[in-house]
Amino acid sequence: MKLKSACSAAIIALAGPAIADFPEKPVTLIAPFNAGGGTDLLLRGFQEPFAEALGGNAVVQNMAGGSGTVAASHLAGLDPDGYTLGYLSITVSTIQPQIKDVPYDRESWTPICSVAASPTMFFVNSDSEYNSLADVKADIEANPNALIFGSSGPGAITHLTMVAAMNGMGVMDQVKHLPHQGSGPAMQSMASGVIQFFGDTEVMMSRYDLKPLAVFADERIASLPDVPTATEAGIPAPLNELYLWGGLFAPAGLDPEVAETLAAACEVAVQSDAFQEFADNTGTVINYRGPSEFDAFFRQQWDANSTLIEASGL
Amino acid sequence: MLDALPAALGLLLTFQGMTVLVIGTALGIILGAMPGIGSTVAVALVLPFTLSMEQAPAILLLLAVYAGSVYGGSISAILINTPGTPAGAATVLDGTPMAQAGKAGQALGWATIASVAGGLFSAVLLLFAAPQLAAFALRFGPVETFALICLGMTCIVTVSKGSVPKGLVAGALGIFLSTVGGDPITGEVRFTFGHYQLIAGFNLLAVVIGVFAFSEILIRISDGASDGGTNVKFDGIVLPRLRQWKGRIKGLIKSIAIGSGVGVLPGTGSATAAFISYAEAKRSSPNSNNFGKGEPDGIIAAESANNAVTGGALVPTMALGIPGDVITAVMLATFTLHGITPGVRLMEDNPVLMSAIFLGFFIINILLLPLGLALSKVAAPILRIREPLLLSAIGVLCVLGVYYVRGNPFDLLIMFGAGVAGLFLRRAGYPMAPLIIGMVLGPAFELSLRQGLIITDGSFLAFFDGHPIAAVLLAVTAVGLLWPLVNTILTWKKDNART
Numbered sequence: 001m002k003l004k005s006a007c008s009a010a011i012i013a014l015a016g017p018a019i020a021d022f023p024e025k026p027v028t029l030i031a032p033f034n035a036g037g038g039t040d041l042l043l044r045g046f047q048e049p050f051a052e053a054l055g056g057n058a059v060v061q062n063m064a065g066g067s068g069t070v071a072a073s074h075l076a077g078l079d080p081d082g083y084t085l086g087y088l089s090i091t092v093s094t095i096q097p098q099i100k101d102v103p104y105d106r107e108s109w110t111p112i113c114s115v116a117a118s119p120t121m122f123f124v125n126s127d128s129e130y131n132s133l134a135d136v137k138a139d140i141e142a143n144p145n146a147l148i149f150g151s152s153g154p155g156a157i158t159h160l161t162m163v164a165a166m167n168g169m170g171v172m173d174q175v176k177h178l179p180h181q182g183s184g185p186a187m188q189s190m191a192s193g194v195i196q197f198f199g200d201t202e203v204m205m206s207r208y209d210l211k212p213l214a215v216f217a218d219e220r221i222a223s224l225p226d227v228p229t230a231t232e233a234g235i236p237a238p239l240n241e242l243y244l245w246g247g248l249f250a251p252a253g254l255d256p257e258v259a260e261t262l263a264a265a266c267e268v269a270v271q272s273d274a275f276q277e278f279a280d281n282t283g284t285v286i287n288y289r290g291p292s293e294f295d296a297f298f299r300q301q302w303d304a305n306s307t308l309i310e311a312s313g314l
Numbered sequence: 315m316l317d318a319l320p321a322a323l324g325l326l327l328t329f330q331g332m333t334v335l336v337i338g339t340a341l342g343i344i345l346g347a348m349p350g351i352g353s354t355v356a357v358a359l360v361l362p363f364t365l366s367m368e369q370a371p372a373i374l375l376l377l378a379v380y381a382g383s384v385y386g387g388s389i390s391a392i393l394i395n396t397p398g399t400p401a402g403a404a405t406v407l408d409g410t411p412m413a414q415a416g417k418a419g420q421a422l423g424w425a426t427i428a429s430v431a432g433g434l435f436s437a438v439l440l441l442f443a444a445p446q447l448a449a450f451a452l453r454f455g456p457v458e459t460f461a462l463i464c465l466g467m468t469c470i471v472t473v474s475k476g477s478v479p480k481g482l483v484a485g486a487l488g489i490f491l492s493t494v495g496g497d498p499i500t501g502e503v504r505f506t507f508g509h510y511q512l513i514a515g516f517n518l519l520a521v522v523i524g525v526f527a528f529s530e531i532l533i534r535i536s537d538g539a540s541d542g543g544t545n546v547k548f549d550g551i552v553l554p555r556l557r558q559w560k561g562r563i564k565g566l567i568k569s570i571a572i573g574s575g576v577g578v579l580p581g582t583g584s585a586t587a588a589f590i591s592y593a594e595a596k597r598s599s600p601n602s603n604n605f606g607k608g609e610p611d612g613i614i615a616a617e618s619a620n621n622a623v624t625g626g627a628l629v630p631t632m633a634l635g636i637p638g639d640v641i642t643a644v645m646l647a648t649f650t651l652h653g654i655t656p657g658v659r660l661m662e663d664n665p666v667l668m669s670a671i672f673l674g675f676f677i678i679n680i681l682l683l684p685l686g687l688a689l690s691k692v693a694a695p696i697l698r699i700r701e702p703l704l705l706s707a708i709g710v711l712c713v714l715g716v717y718y719v720r721g722n723p724f725d726l727l728i729m730f731g732a733g734v735a736g737l738f739l740r741r742a743g744y745p746m747a748p749l750i751i752g753m754v755l756g757p758a759f760e761l762s763l764r765q766g767l768i769i770t771d772g773s774f775l776a777f778f779d780g781h782p783i784a785a786v787l788l789a790v791t792a793v794g795l796l797w798p799l800v801n802t803i804l805t806w807k808k809d810n811a812r813t
Contacts, residue, residue: 034358034640034643034644034719034720035358035361035644036357036358036361036640036643036644036647036648037643037644037647038647040647041647041650041651044362044365061721062720062721063720063721063722064514064719064720064721064722065513065514065515065517065720065722066495066496066510066513066514066515067496069510069513069514070510070511070513070514070722070724073510073511073513099501099502100496100501100502100503100513101503101506101508102510102513103510145771148768148769153498153501154497154498154499154500154501155501176768176769177768178456178765178768178769179498179499179765180765181498181761184580184635184636184637184643185580185636187634187635187636188451188452188580188630188634188636189455189456191452191634191658192452192453192455194455194456194769206655206657207635207655207656207657207658207659208635208657208658209658278651281650281651281652281653282650282651314500314501
């Protein structure tokens, strides 16, 4: 599979852009993380219905490293012919380029379609005495610099969720931040009491003993009707909404017709039974947006997140 | 857990269940035995096949390939001096000299029995004590991890064959290489000189395969490759006789304990276990002076520990949902694809499936013995093919293996670079194992130290206060480092008194 995609990439490079009867060759979907990771599995669930809807072939290629930035940097430097797309998340596309020196930025992309968007939540241990963000705020103010929030890494969505919450409560300078390498190790720190607070998506609740205190969405979520939104818990805009989203991106300058063709196939794929079942199994919240809508959303997110990054001190 | 065993056996003792175990283990051994192809690549290669399988066979296939490839790695490490994983670098220390002394069959015999013993014991632990061990693992915070890594770092001295100063230089180089890329606490990018490919840092596997396998090819070419086979004579595994085990059992048990223990702790891994175990064996073995020259105790220490890690690493993975490395992370992801939620309730919610997996893991480790014996017979003729052909084949496998791990062409440049650097460093007498220890432990050392300092508000003293496990580990580290010095002074005084 790897070799095939490498070969097709080479052929594409030689053949140059072809628009008339798109697609004339297999479309490569780059997963910027390791085989077997969450993004990789999502793309493998997406690949078949997408290829079918496109009337062509699609292959998944993994290119891991640097929290996804290596693959994104590689993708940004390719010809915008529509034959190589990447699945980039909020972190890879809007946060990492603002905190790291990478060869891509806001203008490097033709956003094709968004695929998933799950609101993040504020978690404490399930046996913790905190029952609301007000409890958390009171305890932090009573014990400045004693409590710790964790994250899966600097600049990760888990980090920004906590930055939004702590800033929204006005206690950012009275808590400490302990970065980990991934959500798994952070959950170990949570279970052993090293950290008290963590922000991630709903799927973590099914895996670990966590209690949600707020959800960073515009309304309460159906599966957890008792959990207040961040707004209700007193977090002011623009810190009150945060979604872990991801979608397909092509390098900037892709022909709009090709982008529309790809997006149409993308929409059929995300609605397909196969992908819906995958989403159910993995707790992925499906969220489709077409090219122009996704482009506006991406730009709005870039600006919103630069405020958060500034607040986080990264 | 135990109540579910009968139902679990029913799940395992089917045609499909047993076929998956046998084929998976054999495939694991074969892939692991190929130079340049390690466990990560082996597991990634079979992953697509598991997608269309039932829950139990899918997980068992991954487990079988994982355990098989860890054992298989010892074959290429011993026979052609080309380990495919960082852990294999510890097996090379005594395995290769023994093979070159004409005892390749015996060396593999020791490795086989040690692997099976290590794997079986860790399987028993997993079956009976996973929840308790997981609770213990939770007590290992950043400060404790830091202390364990310090202890691991002392292995650099032990494995510095020939020259300790050169070993320290190689170790420091390894630690330096591991600092390239993203800062784990601030996210800033270090030492990339504007090359985005370096944001991800130097890939460990690319460096391991470069300095061991690829530089081995270069060294043999520069020595003038022979037209016949390699100088290693091998006609199949020769299992050690019972009486040869005299005086070695204690070391075996200790190594298994070290391997299982380190495996249980998230964030360490098989290379750490193999090297700590090797260092401890070298310190306490009656055959200490023979280490590095083909001593069976060295092979036993490395192989039993790194196979014991496989079961140990499954403890936090299965009981807490916390994967210890890339491979266990892939297993957790496979669970979700099959509609099973990994995490703290995994064993509670799926007792039959989990019992079947743990039992299957036990069977896999038994299978290593007959399959290892049979497959090594097949491997024997390969050593007799003309050396240029063999070296070219190894070169191709190295390229495939390195590229497959991350799909990043830049990793190939790293491998070639490491190969050439390895050629010159090895020629100049620098041992390569310390470099790998530095690269493996460097990131964990930095992360746990800086995490610990965040927790203690920057106080080193607080590392000892309220962290008894860490205090003990740091004390052992200090004694281990100072003992040779004290010992030298004592002997010197004694000699002076006599004259």
